[in-house]
Amino acid sequence: MHLLTAAVLVAAGAALAPAVFPATPRAHPQTPNLSDEIPGSCPVTKPSEYPFVPPPPYPSARRFSIGTAKLWTNTTPDGIWSGLPHYTPDDPRFRQKLFWWSEGYDWRTENPPHLTVTGERLDVPDSFITTDENVHAGWTNDRDHAFMVVGIFIPTVGCWKIKGRYNGAELSYVVWVTDSARSVDTNKCSPNELLAALKTDDPVYANALNLARTFQVHGFIVKCVLQSKMIDVFQDQKGAALFKTDQGDFEALFLPSTDTFDSVDSIESRENGRFLYSFRGSPSPKSPHPINSAYAMYFVKHANQFFITSDSQLAATIAKALNESVRE
Numbered sequence: 001m002h003l004l005t006a007a008v009l010v011a012a013g014a015a016l017a018p019a020v021f022p023a024t025p026r027a028h029p030q031t032p033n034l035s036d037e038i039p040g041s042c043p044v045t046k047p048s049e050y051p052f053v054p055p056p057p058y059p060s061a062r063r064f065s066i067g068t069a070k071l072w073t074n075t076t077p078d079g080i081w082s083g084l085p086h087y088t089p090d091d092p093r094f095r096q097k098l099f100w101w102s103e104g105y106d107w108r109t110e111n112p113p114h115l116t117v118t119g120e121r122l123d124v125p126d127s128f129i130t131t132d133e134n135v136h137a138g139w140t141n142d143r144d145h146a147f148m149v150v151g152i153f154i155p156t157v158g159c160w161k162i163k164g165r166y167n168g169a170e171l172s173y174v175v176w177v178t179d180s181a182r183s184v185d186t187n188k189c190s191p192n193e194l195l196a197a198l199k200t201d202d203p204v205y206a207n208a209l210n211l212a213r214t215f216q217v218h219g220f221i222v223k224c225v226l227q228s229k230m231i232d233v234f235q236d237q238k239g240a241a242l243f244k245t246d247q248g249d250f251e252a253l254f255l256p257s258t259d260t261f262d263s264v265d266s267i268e269s270r271e272n273g274r275f276l277y278s279f280r281g282s283p284s285p286k287s288p289h290p291i292n293s294a295y296a297m298y299f300v301k302h303a304n305q306f307f308i309t310s311d312s313q314l315a316a317t318i319a320k321a322l323n324e325s326v327r328e
Contacts (some may be wrong), residue, residue, distance in 0.1 A: 001061075001096075003124040003218045015103065015248065015309060016036075016186070019264050020162075023245070027070060033205060036248075038080065038160075038176045039123075041123060042122065042123065042159035042174065042176050043174050044078075044079030044080070044159075044174050044175060044176050045066060045075060045079055045173035045174050045175070046075075046077065046078065046079050047064035047065065047066055047075060051066070052065045052066055052067055052068065052173075053070055054069075054072060054101065055087075055103055057102060057145060058103070058145050062197075064076065064077050066171070066173055067171045068169065068171070069104050069152065069246075070102055070103065070166075070167070070168075070169035071100065071101075071103075071104040071164060071165075071166045071167075071169035071170070071173065071198070072100070072101050072102075072171065073098060073100045073101070073169045073173075074099060074195040074279075075195075076175075076191040076192060076195075077191070078191075079174070079176055080175065080176050080177075080178060080191075081096060081174055081175050081176070081177045081178070081192050082177075082179070082190060082191075082192075083179070083190045083192075083193075084096055084154070084177065084179070084192065085201070086155065088295075091153075091318065092129075093153040093154060093155050094150050094152050094153070094154040094155075094157075094177060095151060095152075095153060095154075095303050096151070096154060096162075096192060097146050097149055097150070097151050097152075097196065098117060098149065098150055098151075098152060098162070099138075099148070099195065099196060100115055100117075100146070100147065100149070100150075100166065101145075101163055101280040102103065102148075102166055102167065102169070104303045105147075105148065106146070107137035107138075107146040108182050110137075111135055111137045112134045112135050112136060112137065113135045113136075113148040114166060114167065114196070115135045115148045115150065115164060115166045115167070115222075115230075116135075116164070116165045116166075117129075117131055117135070117150050117152060117163070117164050118131075118162075118197050119152060119154070119160055119161060119162045119167060120160070120161055120243060121156065121158050121159060121160050121161075121226065122159045122160065122161055122300045124158060124173065125296050126157070127155060127156065127158075127285060127298065128155075129153060129154050129155070129160070129162075129210060130152070130153045131150055131151065131152050131153070132150055132151040132152075133260055133289055134150075134216045134254050135148055135149070135150040135192070136149050136150065136229055137149075137256050138229055138231070139167065140163075140228065142161070143316075148166075152177055154177055156177075157177045157178050158176075158177060159174065159176055159177075159218060160174065160175055160176075160177055161173070161174050162174075164174065169304040170258070182256075188223055188224070189224035189226075189244055193226060193244065194224060194226075195243075196226045196227045197225070197226055197227070198225045198226055198227055198241050198292070199227070202227070203239045204238055204239035204241055205240055206241075207238070207241075207254050207305075207308075208225050208241040208252065208254075209225075211236045211241075211243075211252060211305070212225055213252060214245070214321065214322075214325050215245065215315055215318075217325075218321035218324055218325065219321070220244035220245045220246065220247055221243050221245060221247075223244045223246065223282035225241050225242070225243055225244075226241065226242040226243075227241070227242065227252055228240035228241050228253075230251050230253055230262065230285060230308070232262075233285060233286060233287075234253065234255070234261075234279075234281040234284065234286065235254060235284050235285075236248055236254055236256065236259060236283050237254070237255060237286075238254045239253075239254055239255045239257055240252060240254065241254075247311065247317060248309060248311045248314040249316060250270060250307050250308060250309035250315075250318065251307065251308040252305055252306070252307055252311070253305070253308070254305060254306075255305075255306075256304065257302040257304055258304075259283065259304055260302065260303050260304055261283070261301040261302075261303070261305070261306045262286055262301065262303075263281040263282050264279055264281040264282070264283070264301060264306070265279065265280050265281050266278070266279055266299055267279070267280065274292055274293060274294055275291075275292075275293045275294070275295065275296055275297075276293075277291040277297075278288045278290040278291070280296075284324070285292055292295065295310050296314050297309065298308070298310070298311070298314075299315075300315050300318045300319050300322070301327055302315045302319075302322045305322075
């Protein structure tokens with residue numbers, strides 16, 4: 001455990017819930033001319049062709065939704081997924097998070113959700129996506145209008161049909177996946193990422209906005225601030241946000257302004273080559289299960305804020321910026 005003044009930096013784990021990811025599938029041949037230009041043979045789904053407005057009070061502003069009240073999701077306005085990240089540097093697959101809604105879905109009585117997501121490549125036979133082991137429940141400040149989120153792994157670029165099934169409802173759509181570097185602005189988040197942008201009615205929106213300004217003053221380029229799955233890790237936690245910056249990505253967890261993470265410590269152990277982390281102190285974690293991660297992560301605690309990243313240098317930079325902000 002490494003302690004710094006004002007902000008505390010400690011080694012920690014990758015995700016705040018156990019997760020098992022499928023093995024890398026066998027490679028499939030790619031078709032030629034895989035660029036930003038969508039070929040006529042790929043019938044991408046565009047929201048303007050299938051307009052859908054989520055029933056109130058579900059969020060709809062600045063979103064491109066498709067589906068019905070029984071099951072809907074978001075997609076990009078042009079039907080292109082570009083610049084998707086890899087889960088790890090040596091993983092050839094592309095990683096994407098998909099958010100789904102169903103009117104009346106209740107995370108308190110159905111967690112994990114009974115959603116299943118599949119995907120197949122239309123322009124090459126026998127090529128399929130894989131998914132996280134579990135679908136997760138999520139919500140913002142209105143917990144009566146929760147969403148479902150699942151991470152998927154796409155083995156190659158190309159024309160992909162994604163299908164979701166939930167409680168008898170089925171929704172499918174087609175996207176063109178490209179890794180064209182010229183479609184990505186390194187100082188901005190992609191349209192796919194912005195589908196999960198933090199909403200103005202999120203309980204930590206103001207906190208996250210102020211934090212973004214602090215980091216920008218100290219040399220960060222904050223590309224975007226997104227919704228986080230880590231909103232319910234500690235007792236009395238107010239919420240969380242995912243920051244994507246030019247120096248790397250990190251999660252920020254928030255307590256009410258009257259509370260602090262000062263007495264929280266992490267305990268690290270190893271099992272079968274994986275990193276396991278638990279917490280002690282106040283506030284206490286909500287889950288009795290330790291963090292189970294394939295990679296080492298780093299925690300930075302600062303007053304009522306708790307930061308998580310997989311990059312030790314980024315953790316040190318975060319701590320430095322927070323220390324400097326205290327002295328200003």
